[in-house]
Amino acid sequence: MPTTTVSERLEIRSSDDVVRVRQRVRAAAVATGLSLVDQTKVVTAASELARNTLDHGGGGRVDIDTVEGVRKGVVLVFSDEGKGIKDIDTALRDGYTTGGGLGLGLGGAKRLSNEFAIESAPGKGTRIRIARWK
Amino acid sequence: MDRIPILKLGNALLVTIQVDMHDRLATALEEDLTARIVSAGARGVLIDISALEVVDSFIGRMLDNIAAVSRILDADTVVVGMRPAVAITLVELGLSLTGVKTALNVERGMSMISGRGRLAALDADDDGE
Amino acid sequence: MAPDAHKAIAELLASQEDHVLREWLRQLKEDGTLDSGRIRENEQAVQCTQILRQLRQGAQGGTVDLSNAAYEPLRDTLADLSRSRALQGFTPRETAMLVLSLKEVLFDALARQHPDDATFLAKATNQIGLLLDRLGLHTMEVFQQSREELIVRQQQEISELSTPVIKLWDRVLALPLIGTLDSQRTQVVMENLLESIVQQGAEIAIIDITGVPTVDTLTAQHLLKTVAAARLMGADCIISGIRPQIAQTMVHLGVELTVVSKATLADAFALALARQGRAVVKVRPAAPAADAART
Numbered sequence: 001m002p003t004t005t006v007s008e009r010l011e012i013r014s015s016d017d018v019v020r021v022r023q024r025v026r027a028a029a030v031a032t033g034l035s036l037v038d039q040t041k042v043v044t045a046a047s048e049l050a051r052n053t054l055d056h057g058g059g060g061r062v063d064i065d066t067v068e069g070v071r072k073g074v075v076l077v078f079s080d081e082g083k084g085i086k087d088i089d090t091a092l093r094d095g096y097t098t099g100g101g102l103g104l105g106l107g108g109a110k111r112l113s114n115e116f117a118i119e120s121a122p123g124k125g126t127r128i129r130i131a132r133w134k
Numbered sequence: 135m136d137r138i139p140i141l142k143l144g145n146a147l148l149v150t151i152q153v154d155m156h157d158r159l160a161t162a163l164e165e166d167l168t169a170r171i172v173s174a175g176a177r178g179v180l181i182d183i184s185a186l187e188v189v190d191s192f193i194g195r196m197l198d199n200i201a202a203v204s205r206i207l208d209a210d211t212v213v214v215g216m217r218p219a220v221a222i223t224l225v226e227l228g229l230s231l232t233g234v235k236t237a238l239n240v241e242r243g244m245s246m247i248s249g250r251g252r253l254a255a256l257d258a259d260d261d262g263e
Numbered sequence: 264m265a266p267d268a269h270k271a272i273a274e275l276l277a278s279q280e281d282h283v284l285r286e287w288l289r290q291l292k293e294d295g296t297l298d299s300g301r302i303r304e305n306e307q308a309v310q311c312t313q314i315l316r317q318l319r320q321g322a323q324g325g326t327v328d329l330s331n332a333a334y335e336p337l338r339d340t341l342a343d344l345s346r347s348r349a350l351q352g353f354t355p356r357e358t359a360m361l362v363l364s365l366k367e368v369l370f371d372a373l374a375r376q377h378p379d380d381a382t383f384l385a386k387a388t389n390q391i392g393l394l395l396d397r398l399g400l401h402t403m404e405v406f407q408q409s410r411e412e413l414i415v416r417q418q419q420e421i422s423e424l425s426t427p428v429i430k431l432w433d434r435v436l437a438l439p440l441i442g443t444l445d446s447q448r449t450q451v452v453m454e455n456l457l458e459s460i461v462q463q464g465a466e467i468a469i470i471d472i473t474g475v476p477t478v479d480t481l482t483a484q485h486l487l488k489t490v491a492a493a494r495l496m497g498a499d500c501i502i503s504g505i506r507p508q509i510a511q512t513m514v515h516l517g518v519e520l521t522v523v524s525k526a527t528l529a530d531a532f533a534l535a536l537a538r539q540g541r542a543v544v545k546v547r548p549a550a551p552a553a554d555a556a557r558t
Binding site: 218 | 320327450454457458461463464466488492493494495496497498534
């Protein structure tokens, strides 16, 4: 069975963009037929990561892939050219944050997703991929 | 910039969030509420989130902050109408909002504030049972 | 080197198909494959005929290697047959016997066809044996896989059936949990419970775990997640049905259920009513059932 992927890229430069990311991810989730709870999870995870990209990455982008094939789902890739994360393990632990706040972004997004992968290093920016499958 | 309206209902303030808020709007709401609690001498704040399809950690933080501030000002904060999908997601996210009281709807939330307890919620709904 | 065993099979089946079929069916009947009544004699004959024909086709492909494309129809037929038998409740033995009994029949027929060439017979028999063993293995693998898929499906059904939510009283609901609480089931349970809270306008949910066999750290986490989600919506939970052994296990594991719990559903219900400021009051003397019917 062939896999089709519809891709959409959104720039994340302001808090209005974060809202737009939520809306577009919601649309993608609905299109692949994810359950309401799963839709909510992926949109919430996207919101966390989009905000992270904005607040800690100095702005960036997200690629939203709607996948239909043997598996159906939504794949999101957030990337930025910010200062990167020095210690990923610590960052994934809840409560960690360099700014103010609850610091649940990364760990939370991971818990809400079926797949989570992160590449980041000081000076090399950050790339985070999450997926939510039907 | 649009701000979210705050209604005065008896000795409580009612906020109905119906839009997907961007961060500036949420921060403005926090400020507005804090000011109004003082100026209105409110005993409670009701936040109706029944229209919200997503509550992320930013909004969660906002709700916690509002609850903390109103507690200092001797007022209760009750968050009402959370949707099941949102509740499940928040728990998975790791946000349990323990500093915030919760109720199923505005009516019950109001009784919690005026009666300062869940028992009062029952009296409000009973038909002389 | 393996003699043209495939040729031997092809020839055998071409010249002695009827005989082989008859012997095979007789052998199967003797083994009792028709006793259970799950398959009728003529049905079995049709299946066996097809298998023999496709076996000949495969052998005509020039090899006894089962992975060869010539054997694909045979592989598919055996897979379909095996799958349907797994779902219909055939025993593994009945399914395996189908192929294995053919072995003996083929050996006998081959021996009768080449009575004087012992060397050839030995090698050909060996090759046929290998081929049929692999066919038997293929059949059993599919059988096993189908059974496992069935179990998974049934588990899902049970999962959905065993999370009923009951309205105990005005704004009090009960959720009797039965079976283990893994993370997938917890999702289903949570969704059911929360939807019911909205529908019934419940403010107290009693989660009864009498039917939950063990409460380890993971189960406790799942329970606590459910309680937290209900609270976010404005309903308080009470856990009931914690058996003494469960309580002990929890203490030993260091599991802490930070939620109000009661030993029995009845106690939990009483607590729920008390919280609501309600009491059960006797209004008139108890009436025997017969009188009640007349009232």
